[in-house]
Amino acid sequence: MFDTTIKNRGAMTGRFKKTGLLAVAFAAAIGLGQALAGPADAAEGTFKIGMTAFLSGPAADAFGVPSMNGGKLMVDALNKGEVPGPYKGSVGIGGMKIEIVPVDEAGGAQVQIQRFRDLVQREKVDAVVGYDGSGNCLAVAPVAEELKALAIFSGCGTPRIFEEASYEYVFRAGAHSTMDNVALAHYVARKLPDAKTVAGFNQNYSWGQDSWRDFKLALDTFKPGMKVVDELFPEKGAGQYGAQISVLMRKKPDVVHSSLWGGDLEAFLLQAGPRGLFKKTNVVFAMAEHVLPRLAEKVPEGLMTGGRGAVGALHPDTPLANWFYKAYEERYGIPAVQAPFRFVQTILGLKTAVEKAMAANGGKKPTTEETAKAFEYATFEAPTGMIKMAIGGGHQAIQDNAIGISKWNAEKKRVELVDVEYFKAECINPPDGMKAVEWIEKGFPGAKCD
Amino acid sequence: MIHAVTSSPPLAALVCAAALMAVGLMLPDWVLFTASLALAKGLVVLGLVLLLRMGAVSFGQGMYYCLGAYICGLVGNATGVQDALFLVILSGLGCCALGAVLGVFLSAYRGVFFAMFNLALSMILYGALLKATSVGGSDGIGIAPPSYFGLSPSDEYRSILFYAFVVVIAAGVGLATRIYMRSELGLAALAVRDNEIRLEYLGLSVRRVIVFNYAIAAGLAGLGGGLVALVSGHIIPEFAYWTTSGEFVFMTVLSGPSSIVAAFGATALFETVRLVAGQYLPNAWQLMLGAFLLLSILFLPNGIGALAAGRRRTRAPDAKEDAR
Structure with a gap:
């Protein structure tokens, strides 16, 4: 029914067709049978x-x-x-x-x-x-x-x-992600008091966009007058950052903010390190903590990073x-x-x-x-x-958050985070009932940071 | 009896719809979602089948699918109108209109160029939506559950009502497509694939035939996108990403160009395999899916539609080569 047959041009023999039909029917039957049967309810206890x-x-x-x-x-x-x-x-x-x-x-x-x-x-x-x-x-x-x-x-x-x-x-x-960048902005304001210019280097999707927005807004309160010299948004999964690294090397911002993660982050660290980017500028990361054990001695010295909470070695x-x-x-x-x-x-x-x-x-x-x-x-x-x-x-x-600076410990063969600062949950998270962006824009009303 | 059903498309559509509804009433809730999804995506595949009949493949059908979903979601959210029928018709018409405009340009291309231009356009939409933070960026936006002619079902009836709604739409669209495919214009599409010059000699404009089919395919993709938006309640730019379009192309290959039932069947099969593979092999479900794709291409190069057609020919060897 419902067909507008066109001539079957495939040179399929009857046997092949039968096998194919069998294979598909078999797959479907297993699927349906197993699916409809379903497992038993969780036992009591x-x-x-x-x-x-x-x-x-x-x-x-x-x-x-x-x-x-x-x-x-x-x-x-x-x-x-x-x-x-x-x-x-x-x-x-x-x-x-x-x-x-x-x-x-x-x-x-x-x-x-x-x-x-x-x-x-x-x-x-x-x-x-x-x-x-x-x-x-x-x-x-x-x-x-x-x-x-x-x-x-x-x-x-x-x-x-x-x-x-x-x-x-x-x-x-x-x-949620607000505290990652608020804590990072606190840390940057304290550790880099002379910084005048900042650039963003984040992936082109909600995570990267939101992280940069929060960091930029927060930094504006802690260090008013910081000049934003560039906002780079490479594609997620790009893997090649030569062009962006060149831009950053040329513009030499005092601070570069990045929320990169996973393979993208590893690629960026491995590509920017040999070109000397980390010696020219302070690249600060919202969550680079998770690649430190994997990259080990390949991690550039002196990276400021958090891990979205007091996690890993920062526990x-x-x-x-x-x-x-x-x-x-x-x-x-x-x-x-x-x-x-x-x-x-x-x-x-x-x-x-x-x-x-x-x-x-x-x-x-x-x-x-x-x-x-x-x-x-x-x-x-x-x-x-x-x-x-x-x-x-x-x-x-x-929850609380922690930011530190990377340092290779040759003896233990581990990247350690030193100069760690802990931030109390109430200092870096908005109060109940207030939207995160609004909270940052208003200058952190209700934050308890002592 | 069987002959009466197969020879009368409206009757066949009615029987199919009734059968699907009966099955739906027996299905557990979690299958209903997948079933609704399969029927909605089947509409997109049906559009691609129309293109395939002309020998054209679009690697960017996700664009209309995504646009349909966003028209449905944004209009619904902005106006507060949650009527399912209104929203999906709007999605279909909006995409059909865009398809008609873009079709004028795209109809100058064939083969891989046609496919890739579509892909490029869909990726432009994807890129634009990623940057559009006001509509949620890559995280997407939520949509309120739909109502039906002023009736808002409570949570427990939502799945079955939506399923019924999709069944009616799919049956209606399936019937209309079937009538169109057998019409003069519909048959002309087959001629586009076989011999464009002859078609021009017959006094038909190849370009017009292509634009017409392309616009309908776009409209169907928009309709499907609108329905998927309503059933899942959340829309993301990934709808326009090339992998989504690729999935549709695969479902179309699985379906084959010969049957409307096969278009929905292929979608249902694909969704079922993905769901079941995910249930039992959380670490290797893509492997299962890949093996399934490989097997079906190896053994069913003309799609599951060809199976039914082949069987019928062996049963009635003297039946005329229909539709040509």
């Missing part, structure tokens, strides 16, 4: 979590895989009751063993909506944690609300999620943080950088909320509504320090 992170694509190496690794480490340790600090002796989530369903975040926002629905409606998970892409978070949030399912975001930087809408079931257990000196940092390196053979630190915040936040809800309802497994209610304005300890769900109506976390 387990807590099922969908864990989403980039397992493929450009963000996999930098964030996704380390996130998933950190998440698995934390879940295993929680199930065995081995996590120290405030969680000492506490098993799983409220005594329930944690079961995870790993999901790849690659594929675009639409695929993520599809997979989120799949996790909630077919896998029947109790909560979904993760997500690094801002676009994915913005796309998934309304779906979580529609399905009345808990979604706890880890990485996505944009402050828009809780500024443009309010949700009941959506949380972000890590700070606070608490039993929980020390344990996590050490356990991660023992299990995976490379030091934990920012992504796993951020990612486990979602799990520990969830654990805190569920246990708080259980304390209120007499120890039963709480409903999603009860957990969501308990999560609002909660405070919990993570390897990055105290996380406070303080803004966005109690759905958006704030």
Whole structure:
């Protein structure tokens, strides 16, 4: 039916055609059969979590895989009751063993909506944690609300999620990107008092655009009169920065701001280093911390960088943080950088909320509504320090941040960050109910920085 | 009975729509989303099938798909009108109009030049949207859930109602396309591929035929984009990125140029394979998808549409070579 046949010109023999038909039908049958069957509901006494992170694509190496690794480490340790600090002796989530369903975040926002629905409606998970892409978070949030399912975001930087809408079931257990650049601007203003000119070198997409806007605005308050000499926006994934490096070498701004990450960042460091850019100007990074262990001695000396929180080697000196940092390196053979630190915040936040809800309802497994209610304005300890769900109506976390300067330690064969300054969460994050950009533009009203 | 259905397109469309609705009522919610998505994207593929009949392939159909999604989202957000039918018709018409204008220029090109010019145009739209921070930049913007003739369904009925809406639109558009394909102008498109000079001798303008088909294909892509915008509730510039267009081209190859049902079938198959591969192989789903693409190109170079057509020919060897 419905056909307008044209002559079959392919020289396909009948046998081939049959095989082809069989192959496709077979694939479809397996798919449909498995899909419709679906797994059984989570057993009583387990807590099922969908864990989403980039397992493929450009963000996999930098964030996704380390996130998933950190998440698995934390879940295993929680199930065995081995996590120290405030969680000492506490098993799983409220005594329930944690079961995870790993999901790849690659594929675009639409695929993520599809997979989120799949996790909630077919896998029947109790909560979904993760997500690094801002676009994915913005796309998934309304779906979580529609399905009345808990979604706890880890990485996505944009402050828009809780500024443009309010949700009941959506949380972000890590700070948004505003604090990265506000803290960096604080640090630059203190360490480079004589700087007069600044340029931006950021990727041409929301993350790069927003980071540069926040940094520029913040610097304008801390160091009025700084002149912006250029705003460079190479394409995401460009990989070749010869032209931009030439521009920066020629204009010689005192400060260059960059929010590059992953492969792009590594390429830039490796290309700009030999040309001497880092000797001519101070390139300051919002989040370069995550490439330091990988690039090791190839990291130029004296880079100012943060890591979106007190993460990796910048972690606070608490039993929980020390344990996590050490356990991660023992299990995976490379030091934990920012992504796993951020990612486990979602799990520990969830654990805190569920246990708080259980304390209120007499120890039963709480409903999603009860957990969501308990999560609002909660405070919990993570390897990055105290996380406070303080803004966005109690759905958006704030946390401390740290900025340091890179220095190669030949003895330990590690890049260390020295001259580290810690910034309190309340100093670098907007107060509840105020939009991040508005807060920076107004000169940081309500910031507590002592 | 079967003969009656296959020989009457309106009846066939009605039967298809009824069958899809019946299946939809039985499907679990999470499949409904994918099913709606597949039907909506099937419209884009249908547009590409129209181009393929002329021997043309566009590597930039994502442009109209994206534009349709943004027309739907921006008009909806700006005016507060959430009526699904109004918004998607607007998306379709807007893209059709742009397609008619661009088609005038693009109809001068054939083959790889035609494909690449389309790709270039779509990447221009992508680049512009990346910079357009007022509409969300690369993070995109959200869209409020649609209403239907003043009726706003509650959360639990949203999926099934939208599915019904897409089924009706897909059946309607499928029927219209089928009637068009068999019309004089529709058949002329096949002649464009085979022999342009002959077509001119027949007194038809090749250029006009190309522009007409291109505009319809653009309109269908816009319609599909509008529907996808409504069902996913979030639109991003990636809709215009070349990988999106590439996906559509693949679905079109999988479908083949011969059947309308195959266009939707190919989309559904592609989406299903992607979903299932993601469920069971979170670390290697692209590998699965790639293997599937490879297998289907190896064994089904003429698409799944050719399967049905081939079967019919063997069943009725004396049936005339139709549609030519």
